[in-house]
Each structure stands twice: as structure tokens, then as C-alpha cells.
């Protein structure tokens with residue numbers, strides 16, 4: 285049941301194309317994240333949906349109604365701006381109440397809803413302050429409250445949690461998710477924090493240079509990135525460039541003279557390929573064991589896990605292991621690396637096989 | 640110790656030239672004018688060495704002077720009002736223009752400042768004269784010619800032209816500081832363009848408008864060239880009145896008394912206004 289649809293939407297600023305041919309279908313009540321590096325066109329895409337930027341090409345429809353040229357004040361969407369865009373001359377409570385006032389919500393109900401929204405973002409005691417008297421994170425939460433309070437059918441959030449500390453951010457993510465579940469608000473959130481995108485969304489849209497390059501559920505995106513960029517942007521990964529070799533029934537990738545076995549589709553021998561393996565899929569064994577020998581170059585303690593960089597004959601590999609309460613291999617000590625061949629992904633080079 | 644004393648004297652040394660300048664060119668002449676205004680004057684013998692407050696009493700009791708004061712106040716207030724009514728929308732449109740046009744129009748607005756007020760005023764007197772362009776156009780369409788030159792209308796028209804940049808520039812500066820997304824935020828919350836302007840943009844530019852009004856009012860109330868050239872001999876404003884007292888009547892003490900009264904009146908009005916502006920600024924911007 286498509287609720288919000290973008291069909292071939294593009295935006296050009298002069299000769300520069302900020303968004304190129306984006307098509308996306310979002311269901312009612314879905315939580316979708318737009319993920320991508322800075323300047324890839326996330327804000328522009330969001331503002332086209334909000335009606336603040338007019339698409340050069342394409343069509344946007346909401347609930348079966350074409351809204352491509354509709355004025356922003358008739359769309360009734362809740363928007364959180366990247367720059368917050370709070371009204372500087374109004375108090376926090378007046379800022380939050382503005383949307384309700386425009387909707388002619390009676391005074392008593394308005395006060396209640398504003399109080400509720402401020403409670404939600406934990407700013408009840410700040411109702412009478414002006415935006416300039418707030419910290420960056422507090423302003424951001426006012427912006428979130430102002431968008432939530434009008435109970436819009438679609439929420440467009442442009443990096444709504446970027447300025448919050450880890451704990452508060454987690455709580456706000458939980459709240460957004462709860463509201464979306466409870467009220468069924470369709471939510472589109474822009475972020476460049478991949479962990480946030482993966483943890484909170486039903487689907488993640490990856491954008492690169494104005495294009496949508498992959499749309500998938502977080503788990504599938506992480507496990508089956510469609511290109512090398514995504515595999516390194518979404519989570520960490522080890523990328524290994526080599527050539528495909530075939531010997532009867534077994535096949536392997538030749539990385540600078542070292543053969544790494546990988547389960548693979550039909551790829552012709554001699555094709556250049558890129559292999560990708562996630563740090564957490566690699567196991568650290570004693571020296572001599574495993575598939576690859578190496579030496580720990582450095583080691584970082586991240587609390588719940590250890591992050592190693594290991595020098596191997598095929599280059600530096602990043603490996604992470606869970607913290608099991610005992611100190612792992614020290615810097616400089618020789619180790620063996622092992623993994624299950626199923627976890628070795630082939631990302632470039634399979635285009636030829638698919639064709 | 641040495642370093643300490645030099646840091647202590649540094650502010651004085653730095654402020655010195657400015658203070659000297661201010662003292663020499665503003666305070667001293669002002670003090671002399673105040674003293675002059677209390678000197679007695681006699682038509683046959685000139686300035687006497689006796690002191691009197693009679694000039695002040697003459698000015699505040701004589702209907703002739705009071706009328707000129709009221710006229711000055713009226714013209715300055717009207718000019719300020721019209722400048723705000725034209726200048727604020729002008730600045731808003733300007734700030735929403737795209738770049739080549741924005742620069743062009745900004746130049747058009749600021750350009751007149753490069754031309755001497757006297758030259759521009761002569762331009763207006765040619766346009767507004769009985770055989771000027773305006774009257775010729777009126778006659779062409781079949782209307783009777785109207786007398787504009789040497790009326791308050793002519794003075795207000797020319798003053799608005801001269802003062803407009805002083806209104807546009809502070810408002811434009813205030814608009815530059817406003818995040819355009821703030822207006823967009825109001826739209827997404829359901830406000831129409833007009834409501835967004837009224838509720839969100841206007842309160843932000845009020846401060847610029849108020850400071851612009853202060854400048855326009857002050858300059859209009861003390862304007863000389865425009866009333867001198869467009870008001871004629873009979874229609875005087877205070878600046879031209881002071882000029883006449885000094886140079887035609889040669890009654891310097893009376894001229895000085897008028898000048899001081901104008902200064903005090905202007906100061907009172909502007910300080911009161913400024914307090915209002917500041918109170919408002921505290922409420923909206925801090």
C-alpha cells in the first residue's frame with residue numbers, strides 16, 4: 285500500500301544536479317532512513333517532499349494525491365530542519381504551539397498538547413525560555429517537539445538527533461520509534477550516522493552523489509551491500525582486490541598470490557573481483573592456526589569489544605572480537621586469522637555474472 | 640610595574656584622539672551655542688553683554704515659531720512613516736531576489752546617496768514645478784495643473800527619496816540575519832505566506848525598522864537643503880528658520896536658542912523612542 289511515492293525525481297541547481305532520478309515507494313507507517321555522506325542530496329530530497337524545493341523533474345504523490353506542485357502549508361507534513369529553524373522571538377512553548385495555532389486547535393487542548401510534547405523531549409522546565417537561551421541539543425529537541433505536536437501523517441526529520449549525547453539520542457530514537465508504532469506516522473529520517481539508520485529503520489535508502497544506490501532492510505543492507513562504497517560506509521569492512529581463479533569445482537580469489545576460498549556465483553576465471561569481509565566475521569586464533577597468518581599491529585579497546593589491525597601477507601586487516609573478560613593477543617604478537625568462507629562477500633565483478 | 644602602568648594608560652591613549660575630536664568639534668561649539676543663546680540682542684546695536692532667557696520665552700510663546708516646530712515634527716513623522724511603508728517591503732523583496740538582480744537593485748537604492756542632496760532636490764523642483772514633468776503629464780491626461788512645489792507635499796516627497804536608503808539598509812541587514820528556513824518552517828506548520836510574514840518575518844525585522852525610523856526621523860527633522868529649496872521663502876522648517884535667524888535677521892542669540900530647543904526636542908523624542916526599541920529588543924532578541 286504505497287502512501288508516499290517519488291517517481292523519477294530530480295533537482296538541478298543551475299548546471300549542478302543535486303538529486304538524480306530518485307524513485308521510492310514508502311508504505312503507510314513505515315520508518316525509512318536516508319543515509320549518505322555529506323552533500324549527497326539528502327536534505328534536498330527531503331525538502332522536495334516537504335515542498336520547499338521544487339523538483340526539476342518527476343512526480344511526488346501522497347496518499348494517491350499528486351503533491352509535486354502543492355504549497356508546503358497545504359501538505360501538512362511535520363518537518364524538523366537540519367538548522368532547527370526555530371522562531372527566535374517566540375518562547376519554546378510558543379514555538380511548539382505555532383502549528384496548533386495555525387490549525388485552530390482550541391486553547392485548552394493546545395496547552396495540553398504542548399505540555400505533552402515538551403515532556404516527551406524532556407524540556408518541560410524550559411517552556412518559557414527563548415531559543416537563544418538553549419543549548420544546541422535542547423534547540424534540536426524543541427524542533428522535534430514542534431514537528432511532533434501537530435501529529436502529522438508524515439514526519440520528515442533532517443538529522444534530528446545529531447546534536448544529542450549518546451544516552452539522550454538513544455532515548456529519542458526509542459521515542460520516535462514508539463510514536464511511529466503507536467500512531468502509525470510514516471517517518472523519513474535523514475542521517476549520516478549509519479548505526480542510527482540501521483538500528484531505528486524499517487528500510488534504509490543509501491544515497492551517493494544524488495543517486496539512490498540501495499534500498500533495503502538494515503540487516504540485508506549490512507550483509508549484502510550492493511557496492512564497495514556501501515560496504516565501507518555502512519559498518520566497517522576489509523576490502524580485498526584480486527583476480528578470480530577456478531580449479532575444477534573449487535574457486536578462489538587470488539589476492540596478490542594468496543588464494544582465498546570463497547563461495548561464489550558463476551564468475552569466469554580471470555575476472556577482477558573485490559572481496560569484502562566484516563571485521564567481526566574474522567576470528568583471531570593462535571599463531572599457525574586459521575587461514576591466514578598475521579601480526580597484531582595495534583589494538584584498541586572499545587568497551588564491549590576489541591578492535592585489532594593485523595598485518596597479513598594480503599595487507600592490513602581490521603578485526604574485531606567481543607570482550608570476553610580476558611586480555612587478548614598483545615600488540616606485536618603473531619596470530620592466525622580464520623573465517624567462514626560464507627562470510628566472504630564478492631561485491632565488484634559479479635555484475636559480469638549477472639549479465 | 641612598567642608593563643602594568645602602560646596597560647593602564649593604553650585605553651586613555653587610544654581613546655584620546657577620538658575624545659579630543661569630539662570635544663573640539665561637538666562639545667565646544669555646542670557649549671558656545673548654549674552661551675550665545677542666553678545673550679541679549681538689540682536690533683540697532685547687536686549682541687549685548689547681558690544675559691537673558693527672553694529668546695527662549697519668545698520661541699515657546701510666539702505662534703509663528705510654534706507653527707514651524709509643529710510643521711517640522713509633522714513632516715519628519717510623515718516622512719518616517721512613508722519610508723517604513725515603502726522601505727520594509729522593498730528590503731524584503733530585495734532579500735528574496737536572485738543574485739544578478741539583487742546587486743543591481745541594491746545599487747539602484749544606494750546609488751542616490753552618491754549624488755549630492757542639493758542636486759537631487761533641484762531635480763525634484765524641476766519635476767514638481769508648475770511647468771514640470773508631473774504637471775505636464777497631468778495636463779496631457781486632461782487634469783488641471785496642481786501646485787506641488789513650495790508645499791509640504793513636495794518636501795515630504797523629496798525627503799522620502801533622500802531618506803529611503805537609511806530605512807532599507809537596516810531592515811535588509813536584519814533580514815540577512817534571518818535563516819530563510821525559519822519562514823519555511825512556518826509554512827510547513829500550516830501558515831500561509833501572509834501569516835508567515837506577519838508572525839515570523841515581521842517581528843524579526845521590527846528592530847531594523849525601528850532603528851531605521853530613528854535615523855530617518857532625526858535626519859528629516861534637521862534637514863536643511865530639501866525645505867530650503869522646495870519649501871520656498873514662506874514654508875520653513877526649523878533648520879531653515881535657524882539659518883534665516885542667523886543670516887537674514889542677524890539675530891544670532893535667537894537662532895542659537897531655536898537650535899538648542901530643536902536639539903533638546905529631537906533628543907527627547909529619539910531617546911524615548913530608543914527606549915521603546917530597546918525594551919522590544921530585550922523582549923524578542925535579548
Ligand SMILES: Nc1ncnc2c1ncn2[C@@H]1O[C@H](COP(=O)(O)OP(=O)(O)OP(=O)(O)O)[C@@H](O)[C@H]1O
Pocket residue numbers: 297300302320321322323324325326327328329366476
Ligand atoms: N540552493 C542551492 N544552490 C546550489 N547548490 C545547492 C543548493 N542547495 C544544495 N545544493 C547542493 O546540492 C548538494 C546536495 O545538498 P544537500 O543539502 O541535499 O546535501 P545533504 O545530503 O543534506 O548533506 P549534509 O549531510 O551535509 O546535510 C550539495 O552538493 C549542495 O552543495
Ligand SMILES: [Mg+2]
Pocket residue numbers: 326327328366442
Ligand atoms: Mg543535509
